Structures are given as structure tokens and as C-alpha cells.
Amino acid sequence: xxxxxxxxxxxxxxxxxxxxxxxxxxxxxxxxxxxxxxxxxxxxxxxxxxxxxxxxxxxxxxxxxxxxxxxxxxxxxxxxxxxxxxxxxxxxxxxxxxxxxxxxxxxxxxxxxxxxxxxxxxxxxxxxxxxxxxxxxxxxxxxxxxxxxxxxxxxxxxxxxxxxxxxxxxxxxxxxxxxxxxxxxxxxxxxxxxxxxxxxxxxxxxxxxxxxxxxxxxxxxxxxxxxxxxxxxxxxxxxxxxxxxxxxxxxxxxxxxxxxxxxxxxxxxxxxxxxxxxxxxxxxxxxxxxxxxxxxxxxxxxxxxxxxxxxxxxxxxxxxxxxxxxxxxxxxxxxxxxxxxxxxxxxxxxxxxxxxxxxxxxxxxxxxxxxxxxxxxxxxxxxxxxxxxxxxxxxxxxxxxxxxxxxxxxxxxxxxxxxxxxxxxxxxxxxxxxxxxxxxxxxxxxxxxxxxxxxxxxxxxxxxxxxxxxxxxxxxxxxxxxxxxxxxxxxxxxxxxxxxxxxxxxxxxxxxxxxxxxxxxxxxxxxxxxxxxxxxxxx
Ligand SMILES: *[C@@H]1O[C@H](CO)[C@@H](O)[C@H](O)[C@H]1NC(C)=O
Ligand SMILES: *[C@@H]1O[C@H](CO)[C@@H](O)[C@H](O)[C@H]1NC(C)=O
Ligand SMILES: *[C@@H]1O[C@H](CO)[C@@H](O)[C@H](O)[C@H]1NC(C)=O
Ligand SMILES: *[C@@H]1O[C@H](CO)[C@@H](O)[C@H](O)[C@H]1NC(C)=O
Ligand SMILES: *[C@@H]1O[C@H](CO)[C@@H](O)[C@H](O)[C@H]1NC(C)=O
Numbered sequence: 139x140x141x142x143x144x145x146x147x148x149x150x151x152x153x154x155x156x157x158x159x160x161x162x163x164x165x166x167x168x169x170x171x172x173x174x175x176x177x178x179x180x181x182x183x184x185x186x187x188x189x190x191x192x193x194x195x196x197x198x199x200x201x202x203x204x205x206x207x208x209x210x211x212x213x214x215x216x217x218x219x220x221x222x223x224x225x226x227x228x229x230x231x232x233x234x235x236x237x238x239x240x241x242x243x244x245x246x247x248x249x250x251x252x253x254x255x256x257x258x259x260x261x262x263x264x265x266x267x268x269x270x271x272x273x274x275x276x277x278x279x280x281x282x283x284x285x286x287x288x289x290x291x292x293x294x295x296x297x298x299x300x301x302x303x304x305x306x307x308x309x310x311x312x313x314x315x316x317x318x319x320x321x322x323x324x325x326x327x328x329x330x331x332x333x334x335x336x337x338x339x340x341x342x343x344x345x346x347x348x349x350x351x352x353x354x355x356x357x358x359x360x361x362x363x364x365x366x367x368x369x370x371x372x373x374x375x376x377x378x379x380x381x382x383x384x385x386x387x388x389x390x391x392x393x394x395x396x397x398x399x400x401x402x403x404x405x406x407x408x409x410x411x412x413x414x415x416x417x418x419x420x421x422x423x424x425x426x427x428x429x430x431x432x433x434x435x436x437x438x439x440x441x442x443x444x445x446x447x448x449x450x451x452x453x454x455x456x457x458x459x460x461x462x463x464x465x466x467x468x469x470x471x472x473x474x475x476x477x478x479x480x481x482x483x484x485x486x487x488x489x490x491x492x493x494x495x496x497x498x499x500x501x502x503x504x505x506x507x508x509x510x511x512x513x514x515x516x517x518x519x520x521x522x523x524x525x526x527x528x529x530x531x532x533x534x535x536x537x538x539x540x541x542x543x544x545x546x547x548x549x550x551x552x553x554x555x556x557x558x559x560x561x562x563x564x565x566x567x568x569x570x571x572x573x574x575x576x577x578x579x580x581x582x583x584x585x586x587x588x589x590x591x592x593x594x595x596x597x598x599x600x601x602x603x604x605x606x607x608x609x610x611x612x613x614x615x616x617x618x619x620x621x622x623x624x625x626x627x628x629x630x631x632x633x634x635x636x637x638x639x640x641x642x643x644x645x646x647x648x649x650x651x652x653x654x655x656x657x658x659x660x661x662x663x664x665x666x667x668x669x670x671x672x673x674x675x676x677x
Pocket of ligand 1: 239243244245247248249304305
């Protein structure tokens with residue numbers, strides 16, 4: 139029905155631009171009345187027509203500016219998350235598969251967040267519930283690594299990855315250790331301390347064996363990082379202080395080992411720590427070992443998202459990943475999703491947790507060059523547990539998982555799910571195994587331009603005659619006037635290729651898209667090139 143009508147209009151008018159219409163909208167509103175809810179504009183699609191007066195806000199899309207590819211959103215599959223998911227699978231398989239589907243089904247148009255990026259710790263972390271301080275070779279002095287054993291990880295970790303892969307064939311696994319084996323460290327423990335620099339090459343070999351171990355398990359990682367949070371040493375959980383020069387030496391050795399052993403396609407990522415040192419550690423790392431590293435990863439617990447530019451400006455050809463931030467149990471659902479006022483941001487930085495996802499991470503983080511957006515634990519229970527016994531990590535109210543898994547075999551998803559899901563919908567491939575979304579130029583004008591934070595993306599097609607998908611992720615945070623709660627929908631014009639569409643964005647997050655011909659392609663678009671989504675309409 140839908141397809142038929144647009145086909146007819148386009149065929150009759152024989153104009154490229156006329157068919158630019160918005161048929162698909164995903165929305166999460168401040169009052170939770172819409173929760174990554176799909177709907178179509180009624181009674182008609184939103185049409186791009188001749189430009190008129192601009193709205194209260196005016197989104198100007200510039201598709202001549204094409205930036206980085208976005209590889210997706212997700213979280214870390216800690217041992218704790220895998221344990222809870224595994225328990226759920228035993229207790230209530232129907233609920234387990236429904237949760238995995240809601241998190242990971244990346245089929246275009248699926249009722250799911252379609253997460254595609256999974257960070258997996260190599261060894262114990264502060265969220266290892268059942269085994270304290272394990273690595274993959276805990277035999278002291280085993281410099282030939284003959285006792286290396288990938289099965290030291292609880293078996294439910296690999297089983298959970300397989301289950302996720304059975305739903306999502308795009309899944310990108312990014313592995314990262316929290317600490318080298320205890321015997322390679324000056325302290326002789328995994329909890330805190332430094333790598334003994336006599337073991338630099340042993341440790342590079344250990345990391346190669348980690349990649350080989352994953353490969354034997356039929357999981358070829360997308361990326362490997364050398365050390366989680368190398369500027370943090372904490373005596374209550376696996377962690378390791380690692381100066382730039384040490385990470386640079388390990389990276390140089392590991393890159394060669396990877397290239398010599400069939401892992402030349404795996405990215406080596408450095409840093410994995412907070413924004414506040416973006417112009418320091420990661421820049422120095424590139425100065426010392428630029429050719430070894432594909433890029434660096436950032437966490438949110440200190441500094442500002444803008445600091446990603448400190449690194450980008452120094453090394454614009456290196457990649458940037460955003461790999462960790464955590465919500466805190468008990469914080470406000472909507473405040474977490476939107477932009478906060480600056481006082482709140484300062485306050486939250488003191489708490490060392492970031493709670494302003496769309497502005498800081500999942501729209502603006504991408505604007506500041508990130509190719510991923512991840513939260514910390516994929517799943518925890520309602521108390522932010524289980525975690526490593528005795529750790530001081532996630533003290534106070536506790537860390538919140540993206541999903542909450544309860545001991546009675548039920549689950550729910552938290553604000554992190556909706557924030558990332560809205561962003562994920564904009565960049566998933568339109569075609570099976572087709573291109574991923576790329577960020578494009580966008581700016582916001584109009585009287586209420588402050589009310590909207592916008593990301594814009596283009597998703598390419600497998601066939602050069604198929605129309606490209608253009609997506610917007612729009613946060614409207616105009617919820618207060620004169621200090622009083624007063625959520626205001628913002629009547630907005632969208633400018634694209636000298637055409638204009640109008641939509642009123644409610645307070646919340648909206649993802650929408652339209653299709654348009656690839657103006658750089660010489661392939662003549664044919665009538666059947668218009669691939670509107672033909673899935674059945676959900677209520
Ligand atoms: C993913 O979603 C699609 C579309 O809703 C559905 O057809 C498919 O069965 C789902 N896949 C899995 C593995 O659940
Ligand atoms: C981080 O970014 C903020 C905002 O742009 C800036 O004020 C601050 O100086 C930056 N910090 C560093 C260490 O560059
Ligand atoms: C979370 O799990 C811990 C055990 O790890 C348990 O003591 C606690 O009661 C659980 N909390 C909830 C809300 O289920
Ligand atoms: C299961 O546990 C959760 C969290 O404690 C609770 O909110 C929910 O009502 C429980 N459901 C059932 C069916 O007992
Ligand atoms: C548009 O077509 C050109 C030429 O074929 C191609 O290089 C470009 O990648 C296409 N754009 C997108 C976003 O796929």
C-alpha cells in the first residue's frame with residue numbers, strides 16, 4: 139500500500155526531489171509515553187516541498203559534507219552481565235531470547251535497538267562475580283605462555299556471545315584487558331600496580347594469544363585495546379597503571395605479531411580512558427607509536443566530550459571510539475537522556491558519572507568524531523550487582539546496566555537502552571550486509587535553535603541505483619521555561635537540497651529518515667530504485 143502509492147507519485151512526476159518523504163519515525167518522549175516506538179506520520183508522509191518560512195527551529199542538512207562511518211552502539215559484556223543473562227536463559231528461555239532480540243536484532247525496521255558493538259574484557263574486572271582475579275595464564279613465570287588457556291573465562295561468556303551472534307551477524311567484538319596477569323606486574327597482583335617492563339614482549343605475546351584464543355572460539359575481534367584505563371590503578375579490582383611509553387612499546391610489538399599471524403584486519407586501539415587527558419596520553423601515544431595504532435578510545439568519567447577534538451585535531455586520520463560511561467542507580471530517567479544544564483554537568487562530574495547521554499555521547503560524541511557509543515555493563519540486577527567481592531568500584535547507589543535482569547526471571551531496559559537505541563536506528567545498514575551510516579553536515583538555526591541537538595547521517599546502498607537513506611537523530615530538551623517544568627514541542631523545518639519539510643518534535647528523542655537519489659552517482663536512478671521500507675506496520 140505504502141510502497142504502491144509512492145511508486146505511483148514518483149513515476150508520474152518523474153522528478154527526483156518530489157519523492158523525498160518521511161515515512162518512518164522512531165520516538166522516545168520525556169514522559170515515557172513513547173519508548174523507541176515506531177510510527178508513521180498520519181494521514182500522509184511528511185513531504186519535502188519548496189522552501190517557505192523557517193520554523194521555530196530550522197535543521198539544515200548538508201549532505202555534501204560526509205564524515206566518519208559509525209560502527210554502532212552497545213555496552214560491555216562483563217562476566218557479571220554474562221552470568222545474569224545465562225541465569226535468565228536457564229530460568230526463562232523465552233524471556234532471555236526476547237531480551238537479546240530487543241537489544242541486538244539489527245534487521246532494518248526491527249522492534250529493537252540493534253546494538254552492534256560489544257566490548258568484552260580479557261580476564262577479570264570489577265564486574266566479575268564468580269572468579270576473583272583470573273587472567274588467561276596465571277602460572278607464575280610462564281614466559282613461554284605454555285599454560286595460556288582461553289577457557290579460564292567463565293564459559294557463559296562465550297556462550298552468550300554466540301547467542302548474540304545468532305541474532306546479529308554484524309556484531310563487532312572489541313576486546314580489552316583490565317590488567318596483565320598478576321605475575322607480570324611489579325605488585326604481583328592484578329588489582330592495581332604496574333606492568334614489570336621486563337615483560338613487555340611477553341605481554342604482547344599474551345595479547346596475541348588472546349586474539350588466537352578468540353579465533354579458536356570462532357570470534358574474530360573487530361578491535362583490541364591494550365589496557366583499560368591506563369591512568370587508573372585501584373587496589374580493589376583488576377587495574378594497571380601503564381605509562382605512554384610502555385603502552386607504545388607493547389603496541390608496536392603487538393602490531394607486528396598481529397600482522398604476522400593473520401590479524402592484520404584487527405584494529406589496535408590505545409588509551410581507553412577519560413576525555414580530560416585527550417590532548418595528553420593519546421596524542422603522546424601516537425607520537426611514539428603512530429603506525430601501530432588505528433586510533434584511541436575515550437571514557438566519560440572526567441573532562442568533556444569536546445576534548446575528543448584535542449586528539450582529533452592532532453591526528454585527524456586516526457579513529458576515535460567512545461567505549462565507556464555508566465549510569466547511576468536512582469538518577470532521573472529523562473535528565474539522564476537529555477542535555478543537562480551546566481551546573482548539573484559539573485555536579486555529575488564530581489560524582490564521576492555522566493548522565494546526559496544524547497548531548498554528550500550518542501549525538502554529540504559522534505559529532506566529535508566518535509565511531510561508536512557504548513555504556514558500561516550490558517546487564518546488571520536492580521542493585522547494580524553482581525560485582526567483584528570487595529571492590530570499591532561503582533560505590534554509593536551502584537552502576538546501572540543497560541538492561542536489568544531480575545532473579546525472578548524477568549527483565550526490563552533502562553534509559554541507556556533508549557538513548558542508544560534512538561542513535562543506533564539512524565546508522566544501521568539499510569541493506570543486508572550493506573554500507574553503514576556516515577555522519578554528514580548539519581546545523582540548527584531559528585529562534586529556538588538551542589532547543590534541538592541534532593545528528594545527521596547518510597546510509598549508502600548496495601545497488602548504485604537505489605536511493606540513499608538520510609537520517610536525523612533529534613533531541614528536543616526544551617522542557618523548562620522560567621524555571622518551571624514546561625515541555626515545549628518545537629515546530630521545525632528541515633532543509634535538504636533546496637527543499638523543505640516540516641515536523642514538530644516533542645520533548646524527547648526522535649529518529650526519522652527519508653530517501654534521496656545519490657547525486658554523485660552516474661548510475662541513472664530507475665523507477666524501481668525507490669526502496670521504501672515494506673515491512674508491515676506495527677500498531
Ligand atoms: C529480527 O527482527 C526481524 C524483523 O522484525 C524478524 O523478522 C527476525 O525474526 C528477528 N530475528 C531474530 C533472530 O529474532
Ligand atoms: C576540555 O574541553 C572543555 C570544553 O571545551 C575545555 O574547557 C577544557 O579546557 C578541555 N580540557 C582539556 C584538558 O583540554
Ligand atoms: C542483586 O544480586 C545480589 C547478589 O549478587 C543480591 O544480593 C541482590 O538482592 C540483588 N538485587 C536485586 C534487586 O535483585
Ligand atoms: C520480578 O522482580 C522484579 C524486580 O524485583 C519485580 O519488579 C517484578 O514485579 C517481579 N515480577 C514477578 C512476576 O514476580
Ligand atoms: C554516491 O555515489 C558515489 C559514486 O558512485 C559513491 O562514491 C558514494 O559512496 C555514494 N554515496 C554514498 C553515501 O553511498
